[in-house]
Amino acid sequence: MTTTLEQTKTAAIPQGGGLARRLNMLTAMVGGGLVAWLFWFLAHHFLDPTSRTYSDEVAVSLTIGWIIGFWLGIGAFIAPLRWVTGRDNTRADDLYLAGQGQGTSRYWKFTTDHKVVGVQYIVMTMVLLGAGGILAMAIRTELIVPGNHFVNQQVYNGFIAVHGMLMILALIVAVAGPWGNFVVPIMCGARDMAFPRLNALSLWTLVGAAALLLTTLAVGSLTMGWVVLEPIADQAGIGMDFFAMAIIVFTVSTTVAGVNIICTVMTMRTKGMSLARLPIFVWGAIIAAALGLYAFPFFSLVEAQTLVDRTFSTSFFVASGGGAGWLQANLFWLMGHPEVYVILLPAVGALFEISSVMARKPVFSYRTAVAAMTGLAGLSILVWAHHMFTTGWAPTLGGPFMLTTELISIPTGLFFLVLIGTLWRGNIWMKLPTIWMFGFIANFIIAGVTGIYLSDIPLDDQLHGTMFVTAHFHYVFVGSVLFGAVSALAFWFPKVTGRFLNEFLGRISFWLVFIGVQVTFLAMFVSGLKGMPRRYSSYAIIFEHSNFITTIGAYIIMAGMLVLLGAVITSWNKGEPAGPNPWHANSLEWMVPTPVPLENFDVLPVITEDPYNYGEELVRS
Amino acid sequence: MSTSTNKNSYKGLYWIWAALTVVGILIGLYAPAWLMPRSMSNNMHLTVLTMVVFSVAAAPVAAGVYATALFALRHWAHKGDDVPAPGPQVRENAVVVTTWLVVSTVLTVFLLIWGLGALAVDNGSNGKNPLVVDVTGQQWVWSFSYPGTHVQSNELYLPVNREVEFRVTSVDVTHGFWIANMGIQVDANVGTITTIHTTPDKLGTFNIRCTQFCGLNHAFMVTEGHVLTSQQFTSWLASQPQRA
Numbered sequence: 124m125t126t127t128l129e130q131t132k133t134a135a136i137p138q139g140g141g142l143a144r145r146l147n148m149l150t151a152m153v154g155g156g157l158v159a160w161l162f163w164f165l166a167h168h169f170l171d172p173t174s175r176t177y178s179d180e181v182a183v184s185l186t187i188g189w190i191i192g193f194w195l196g197i198g199a200f201i202a203p204l205r206w207v208t209g210r211d212n213t214r215a216d217d218l219y220l221a222g223q224g225q226g227t228s229r230y231w232k233f234t235t236d237h238k239v240v241g242v243q244y245i246v247m248t249m250v251l252l253g254a255g256g257i258l259a260m261a262i263r264t265e266l267i268v269p270g271n272h273f274v275n276q277q278v279y280n281g282f283i284a285v286h287g288m289l290m291i292l293a294l295i296v297a298v299a300g301p302w303g304n305f306v307v308p309i310m311c312g313a314r315d316m317a318f319p320r321l322n323a324l325s326l327w328t329l330v331g332a333a334a335l336l337l338t339t340l341a342v343g344s345l346t347m348g349w350v351v352l353e354p355i356a357d358q359a360g361i362g363m364d365f366f367a368m369a370i371i372v373f374t375v376s377t378t379v380a381g382v383n384i385i386c387t388v389m390t391m392r393t394k395g396m397s398l399a400r401l402p403i404f405v406w407g408a409i410i411a412a413a414l415g416l417y418a419f420p421f422f423s424l425v426e427a428q429t430l431v432d433r434t435f436s437t438s439f440f441v442a443s444g445g446g447a448g449w450l451q452a453n454l455f456w457l458m459g460h461p462e463v464y465v466i467l468l469p470a471v472g473a474l475f476e477i478s479s480v481m482a483r484k485p486v487f488s489y490r491t492a493v494a495a496m497t498g499l500a501g502l503s504i505l506v507w508a509h510h511m512f513t514t515g516w517a518p519t520l521g522g523p524f525m526l527t528t529e530l531i532s533i534p535t536g537l538f539f540l541v542l543i544g545t546l547w548r549g550n551i552w553m554k555l556p557t558i559w560m561f562g563f564i565a566n567f568i569i570a571g572v573t574g575i576y577l578s579d580i581p582l583d584d585q586l587h588g589t590m591f592v593t594a595h596f597h598y599v600f601v602g603s604v605l606f607g608a609v610s611a612l613a614f615w616f617p618k619v620t621g622r623f624l625n626e627f628l629g630r631i632s633f634w635l636v637f638i639g640v641q642v643t644f645l646a647m648f649v650s651g652l653k654g655m656p657r658r659y660s661s662y663a664i665i666f667e668h669s670n671f672i673t674t675i676g677a678y679i680i681m682a683g684m685l686v687l688l689g690a691v692i693t694s695w696n697k698g699e700p701a702g703p704n705p706w707h708a709n710s711l712e713w714m715v716p717t718p719v720p721l722e723n724f725d726v727l728p729v730i731t732e733d734p735y736n737y738g739e740e741l742v743r744s
Numbered sequence: 745m746s747t748s749t750n751k752n753s754y755k756g757l758y759w760i761w762a763a764l765t766v767v768g769i770l771i772g773l774y775a776p777a778w779l780m781p782r783s784m785s786n787n788m789h790l791t792v793l794t795m796v797v798f799s800v801a802a803a804p805v806a807a808g809v810y811a812t813a814l815f816a817l818r819h820w821a822h823k824g825d826d827v828p829a830p831g832p833q834v835r836e837n838a839v840v841v842t843t844w845l846v847v848s849t850v851l852t853v854f855l856l857i858w859g860l861g862a863l864a865v866d867n868g869s870n871g872k873n874p875l876v877v878d879v880t881g882q883q884w885v886w887s888f889s890y891p892g893t894h895v896q897s898n899e900l901y902l903p904v905n906r907e908v909e910f911r912v913t914s915v916d917v918t919h920g921f922w923i924a925n926m927g928i929q930v931d932a933n934v935g936t937i938t939t940i941h942t943t944p945d946k947l948g949t950f951n952i953r954c955t956q957f958c959g960l961n962h963a964f965m966v967t968e969g970h971v972l973t974s975q976q977f978t979s980w981l982a983s984q985p986q987r988a
Contacts, residue, residue: 354916515936521863537845576798578855660962738830
């Protein structure tokens with residue numbers, strides 16, 4: 124293996140690869156289009172057009188065709204087929220697939236190198252955030268004054284469904300995607316992920332799912348919000364079929380990615396890297412991945428049942444056929460609440476890591492941090508019915524679910540203890556990652572306190588289904604997770620690009636987004652407290668001022684995010700150069716050169732202590 | 745940066761903490777009643793009170809975190825672009841972790857006990873001959889009927905100081921029946937009747953808005969309700985056309 128590094132340096136494109144040499148994102152789109160057309164053609168000609176479910180059957184056939192064709196066109200099936208037929212990939216084939224010597228073209232291909240996949244995830248996150256953000260701006264523009272003036276209600280309802288789902292997908296991958304792939308294997312001392320081809324598969328499956336989700340806007344008629352409420356979803360048009368299929372495909376992506384991260388950490392750690400010496404971010408990533416493996420099957424299950432209801436006239440969720448909307452709500456929230464922590468935990472893990480490096484101190488009470496993250500993951504699977512307090516389902520379970528929900532505040536409180544304890548009396552290096560981390564702390568408090576109100580049933584009976592809830596979870600997702608994600612981006616950006624994220628633009632972006640979040644969502648709390656329900660396309664005159672302020676705040680957030688985008692683009696190739704270890708950190712990803720060579724390590728390191736010994740580092744240098 | 749700290753150097757932290765706690769408590773005491781709709785029932789009094797109590801309880805905790813973050817920015821931020829020297833290499837502090845855990849558990853248990861108590865009061869019926877109102881949601885109107893009277897209306901009329909039992913259902917999709925002035929909310933589900941109680945104790949008009957997304961005109965599924973004196977209510981009931 125010692126020749127690996129030299130091979131990278133010579134950067135010759137290996138001879139292997141076969142058919143994979145000709146495949147990229149373009150062939151994937153063409154393949155997806157062709158097979159989708161084939162499936163549409165077959166469905167169109169062989170299904171009964173007088174059937175009530177005809178259009179849904181055709182839509183589902185088409186979407187299945189799309190994803191199969193997309194997988195074919197990107198080359199996902201080549202290696203398994205070769206393995207089955209006894210002509211397994213050679214070393215040269217694998218090196219070709221890993222992208223050796225292929226420059227930027229490898230970012231458009233089924234490339235197995237975990238660092239390429241990490242960068243692809245950064246881009247995918249930005250694409251999803253951008254698309255969801257445009258919809259958010261459209262929604263806020265509609266709500267700037269009362270009455271329908273910008274888009275009609277039908278379009279507006281589609282916007283809120285697709286905005287919600289795009290942002291959920293974006294945040295699920297925002298930290299775990301880029302950094303779970305780029306840095307976790309290096310942090311563990313591994314040359315790649317446990318299953319490099321599955322890694323590429325998870326990324327390209329996400330691309331296929333995102334394409335389906337964006338298509339829903341074009342085919343339209345979404346009536347069900349992002350939670351796919353039944354029975355209202357039954358009234359939606361074929362956009363609903365695309366929406367549900369996008370979710371099913373997405374869960375395939377997260378399942379594959381989650382298994383891969385867990386297997387990598389469990390089996391690929393280098394000598395001496397005991398679990399207690401793992402960088403804390405690795406814990407955040409694998410606990411979130413494990414929680415995702417529990418949660419996301421409910422997601423695909425509930426959407427599959429919705430599709431079967433729509434295409435085969437079954438009645439899982441249709442009351443007139445003996446089904447129950449409450450069944451849909453239970454299954455959805457069995458996924459939906461753990462999912463919040465699938466989103467949050469990688470960000471929290473990253474912030475623990477960043478607070479330690481930036482304050483030049485060990486993570487305060489590492490074991491408390493691991494226990495809090497694990498405890499939160501465990502509790503989060505027992506709280507789902509707090510989303511259903513006002514539905515009328517099982518009123519006698521209100522007390523027990525209130526108990527589990529309020530217990531959440533104990534591990535969440537420990538997160539603050541660990542962060543504050545790590546910063547306590549440190550020498551805090553005020554760089555971009557640190558600044559965004561402080562933003563997280565400020566916003567996460569508001570998210571937590573307003574969560575306590577909602578956990579209490581008498582209060583929830585007032586606040587449920589209002590803008591108060593919307594503001595609460597936006598403080599969680601935008602105020603907290605997005606701030607954590609940007610902090611992580613600023614922190615690991617030099618490892619990816621060899622350059623710092625522009626400090627000046629980053630700070631302008633921080634202040635715009637931070638102020639924008641307060642303006643937008645504090646005003647949204649006011650709308651909710653005054654009595655404005657969620658998902659309104661228009662509202663009474665008494666909500667006029669708070670909605671106007673919210674819209675102005677939303678524009679400020681957009682300005683800040685555009686500045687951030689500008690910072691990323693200008694810094695990628697032209698930023699201030701950073702060495703291999705610009706933050707003088709001790710974990711393994713900073714010990715390898717930048718750009719990180721294929722297979723990361725020339726010789727695998729041996730670990731003798733955890734990465735938090737800053738005192739000793741001073742002695743060494 | 746001196747690593748030896750005498751106790752006095754944290755004075756600033758305590759002052760910020762105290763000041764922010766006072767601000768938090770003031771917001772907690774006044775903001776709910778100021779921002780929320782006029783309270784017109786026993787449930788809504790309890791809702792506002794709960795919000796005040798929780799806000800006051802949360803104020804010192806939130807203020808503590810904010811104060812520490814601000815204090816850290818003021819006193820522990822490293823000036824200059826060079827790499828800061830290592831801070832104190834503290835890895836564990838059992839006393840701090842235990843104290844934090846005990847305090848947060850005590851607070852959580854307090855919230856839970858308050859919540860369970862409030863829940864018992866909130867959902868309780870005093871059983872004294874409640875007025876029954878059948879509530880039906882359909883896209884995108886509410887209709888109310890009064891069993892035993894054949895009266896049906898698209899606006900809700902209630903007598904003051906008499907318990908009401910709403911029996912809520914829907915004929916098409918799920919709707920959310922919410923009286924913001926009375927702190928009560930329950931979904932209207934197809935094929936199921938959900939019940940909810942309240943006792944209006946103020947005269948006046950209120951809005952009923954749908955809180956469960958129900959399609960195209962969800963935002964316009966609004967109607968008015970009125971709390972009347974019992975004489976007014978009786979005469980309103982008598983004046984309505986009787987549906988066979």
